[in-house]
Amino acid sequence: MEKTPFYITTPIYYPSDKLHIGHTYCTVATDAIARYKRLKGLDVMFLTGTDEHGQKIEDKAREAGVTPQQFVDHIVTAPGGILDLWKLMNISNDRFIRTTDDYHVEAIQKIFRKLYDNGDIYKGAYKGKYCKPCESFWTESQLKDGCCPDCGRPVTDAEEEAYFFRLSKYAGRVRDLLVNTDFLEPRSRVNEMVNNFIDPGLEDLCVSRTSFTWGVPVDFDPGHVVYVWVDALSNYITALGYQNGRYDDYDTFWPADVHIVGKEIVRFHAIIWPAMLMSLGLPLPKKVFGHGWLLLDGGKMSKSKGNVVDPYILAEKFGVDALRFFLLRTFPFGSDGNFSNELLIQTINTDLANDLGNLVSRTTAMVGKYFGGTLPAGSGATEDEKYLDELYAQARPTKSEVHLSFNFPEGDPVKYDVELLCAALQVRDAYETAMEHFAPHTALAEVFKVIQRANKYIDENAPWTLAKDMEANGGRLAHVLYNLLETARICGILLTPFMPDSCEKLFAQTGADENCRSWDSAAHWGVLPETAAVTKGENLFPRVDMEKALAELEQASEDARKAALPPIELEPLLTEEVDFDTFCKSDLRAVKVKACEAVKKSAKLLRFTLDDGTGTDRQILSGIHAWYEPEDLIGKTLVAIVNLPPRKMMGLESCGMLISAVHMEKGEECLHLLMVDDAIPAGAKLC
Ligand code: ME8
Numbered sequence: 001m002e003k004t005p006f007y008i009t010t011p012i013y014y015p016s017d018k019l020h021i022g023h024t025y026c027t028v029a030t031d032a033i034a035r036y037k038r039l040k041g042l043d044v045m046f047l048t049g050t051d052e053h054g055q056k057i058e059d060k061a062r063e064a065g066v067t068p069q070q071f072v073d074h075i076v077t078a079p080g081g082i083l084d085l086w087k088l089m090n091i092s093n094d095r096f097i098r099t100t101d102d103y104h105v106e107a108i109q110k111i112f113r114k115l116y117d118n119g120d121i122y123k124g125a126y127k128g129k130y131c132k133p134c135e136s137f138w139t140e141s142q143l144k145d146g147c148c149p150d151c152g153r154p155v156t157d158a159e160e161e162a163y164f165f166r167l168s169k170y171a172g173r174v175r176d177l178l179v180n181t182d183f184l185e186p187r188s189r190v191n192e193m194v195n196n197f198i199d200p201g202l203e204d205l206c207v208s209r210t211s212f213t214w215g216v217p218v219d220f221d222p223g224h225v226v227y228v229w230v231d232a233l234s235n236y237i238t239a240l241g242y243q244n245g246r247y248d249d250y251d252t253f254w255p256a257d258v259h260i261v262g263k264e265i266v267r268f269h270a271i272i273w274p275a276m277l278m279s280l281g282l283p284l285p286k287k288v289f290g291h292g293w294l295l296l297d298g299g300k301m302s303k304s305k306g307n308v309v310d311p312y313i314l315a316e317k318f319g320v321d322a323l324r325f326f327l328l329r330t331f332p333f334g335s336d337g338n339f340s341n342e343l344l345i346q347t348i349n350t351d352l353a354n355d356l357g358n359l360v361s362r363t364t365a366m367v368g369k370y371f372g373g374t375l376p377a378g379s380g381a382t383e384d385e386k387y388l389d390e391l392y393a394q395a396r397p398t399k400s401e402v403h404l405s406f407n408f409p410e411g412d413p414v415k416y417d418v419e420l421l422c423a424a425l426q427v428r429d430a431y432e433t434a435m436e437h438f439a440p441h442t443a444l445a446e447v448f449k450v451i452q453r454a455n456k457y458i459d460e461n462a463p464w465t466l467a468k469d470m471e472a473n474g475g476r477l478a479h480v481l482y483n484l485l486e487t488a489r490i491c492g493i494l495l496t497p498f499m500p501d502s503c504e505k506l507f508a509q510t511g512a513d514e515n516c517r518s519w520d521s522a523a524h525w526g527v528l529p530e531t532a533a534v535t536k537g538e539n540l541f542p543r544v545d546m547e548k549a550l551a552e553l554e555q556a557s558e559d560a561r562k563a564a565l566p567p568i569e570l571e572p573l574l575t576e577e578v579d580f581d582t583f584c585k586s587d588l589r590a591v592k593v594k595a596c597e598a599v600k601k602s603a604k605l606l607r608f609t610l611d612d613g614t615g616t617d618r619q620i621l622s623g624i625h626a627w628y629e630p631e632d633l634i635g636k637t638l639v640a641i642v643n644l645p646p647r648k649m650m651g652l653e654s655c656g657m658l659i660s661a662v663h664m665e666k667g668e669e670c671l672h673l674l675m676v677d678d679a680i681p682a683g684a685k686l687c
Pocket of ligand 1: 014022025026235265300
């Protein structure tokens with residue numbers, strides 16, 4: 001049977017800075033959905049990539065002293081770059097598009113010409129505001145406190161000859177699409193689009209630039225490059241082969257099933273993109289889902305704010321699967337969520353170490369301890385349980401229907417079995433409903449209800465008590481353990497899209513081979529062979545020591561921050577001139593250190609007794625204890641300015657100032673006292 005195609009995309013990322021955990025959130029979520037669809041047997045095309053043109057990139061490349069192509073190549077392909085990050089995060093994209101790829105550039109030129117030939121692009125003059133980081137045009141009235149309404153950063157004046165796309169022409173059709181279909185989700189984003197952008201009047205969109213060159217040239221009007229968002233949005237069709245010969249998947253996969261995008265770029269995907277497609281006469285994507293932001297201390301993460309969280313550090317410390325899981329378990333996908341390391345560690349400890357990890361390790365350990373790793377034949381599903389499985393296969397029975405069918409007396413341990421089975425047999429449906437609604441956090445919550453039920457089942461059955469009399473209770477004990485293995489198997493299948501590697505280990509430990517890992521088998525009981533080989537392997541999710549991990553993370557971020565700093569930073573030279581006479585007024589002298597000691601109760605100050613050649617000792621206080629121990633300075637010849645007015649510090653008088661050289665090294669201030677040749681006599685004037 002032919003598989004149903006499913007096309008899912010993430011935004012294509014700007015290779016302007018290192019990606020942070022917020023970017024990772026979007027791609028991990030999309031990856032989990034793509035893996036879920038593959039698990040269900042769909043023919044998935046999962047696209048991601050990089051958005052490499054635009055003024056921002058051109059500027060950054062210039063700052064870095066390289067060509068824009070060299071600049072983007074480095075960020076995309078170098079170790080620690082975007083491709084590396086997706087590999088680390090186990091992202092299963094089927095295709096990766098770079099907007100500098102030749103086939104894409106060629107297709108963009110054709111698309112631009114098509115829009116022009118359709119009469120939807122005309123030449124005019126652009127005058128307004130431009131936000132470089134967002135590559136967005138704004139009118140004066142759209143600004144928020146004079147800044148970009150999306151990112152809050154300053155905008156620049158822009159005025160140039162430009163081509164315009166007749167966005168206004170499509171306002172009615174786009175409005176209808178948003179209001180009367182479920183094209184855009186969550187629904188709250190529809191109101192945002194309609195109230196903020198469409199109803200106030202949709203203006204035509206400036207779609208070419210002449211003030212920089214790093215973009216796709218308009219082939220019929222050299223000097224113009226295509227606006228980066230027209231270039232970027234089109235990636236979703238060029239990556240399938242639209243208007244190019246590189247791929248041939250357009251007919252199979254277009255229209256896309258869903259574009260997953262962050263909330264600030266919903267505007268481009270839900271207004272501009274449909275209008276472009278309408279103009280090109282192409283079908284519209286079936287859905288745009290606008291997810292929320294990961295916030296840090298209540299604000300958006302951004303490199304310029306210096307508050308980004310590095311996914312490399314977190315993945316290295318806690319493991320990729322734990323990080324993937326945390327992102328999707330904790331934050332409802334459509335809303336904003338506040339990221340914190342504490343929350344991450346808490347989630348790992350509660351859900352992964354305590355709940356899932358314990359279920360697997362306790363169960364496999366007991367199968368090992370009591371049965372040598374293989375349960376006896378006959379420990380699997382009972383006739384009643386097979387009947388229950390059938391009941392669920394036909395319809396989802398209510399709890400009371402199940403109880404009626406079984407009619408077990410109070411206190412009968414079979415009651416626990418039935419409860420566990422019912423929880424496990426209904427979870428796939430609940431999970432599926434949540435995943436189909438882009439609610440991975442709800443899907444995971446459903447799975448964890450079952451895991452928690454299974455841990456309770458261990459306590460209810462107290463296998464360690466049963467094991468005391470194997471002759472009488474061995475059969476029951478084996479059945480209890482089989483039920484636990486079977487529950488772990490079902491949960492493992494549903495968790496695979498989120499934590500592929502860990503679930504692989506879970507299956508290996510619980511003896512669930514390939515035949516027991518299918519989507520179909522996740523809705524059935526009794527699939528695991530009774531005599532499967534069970535092994536207690538490594539702990540899937542070790543507990544994290546919160547305090548220790550937080551301190552290590554802080555250190556790792558600090559190290560990373562320092563490593564990213566320029567090695568040496570010098571104070572900029574002063575441009576203001578000083579006239580010679582003013583300069584000569586500073587009386588700089590060689591001075592010899594007769595005594596030096598730390599000032600009591602001060603962490604910084606050293607008290608110097610100096611020979612300045614006058615025959616009377618001079619006292620100078622200097623805040624340099626961080627760099628020097630007093631005893632190391634005795635006998636040294638230093639330089640002091642001696643005609644500053646005396647100053648009191650910590651109750652002591654300081655008559656002058658010692659001269660030092662200062663610079664920043666890897667973010668830390670470095671200071672060197674100016675020491676001169678000891679042959680220079682005390683009091684010699686420096687000029
Ligand atoms: O917007 N939390 O690229 P981009 C959640 N090139 N998501 C976040 C986030 C955060 N803190 N920070 C960023 C672009 N993102 C364009 C897309 S598509 C044709 C062109 C998400 O690198 C953001 O919302 O700035 C967006 O969906 C994605 O990362 C890429 O952002």
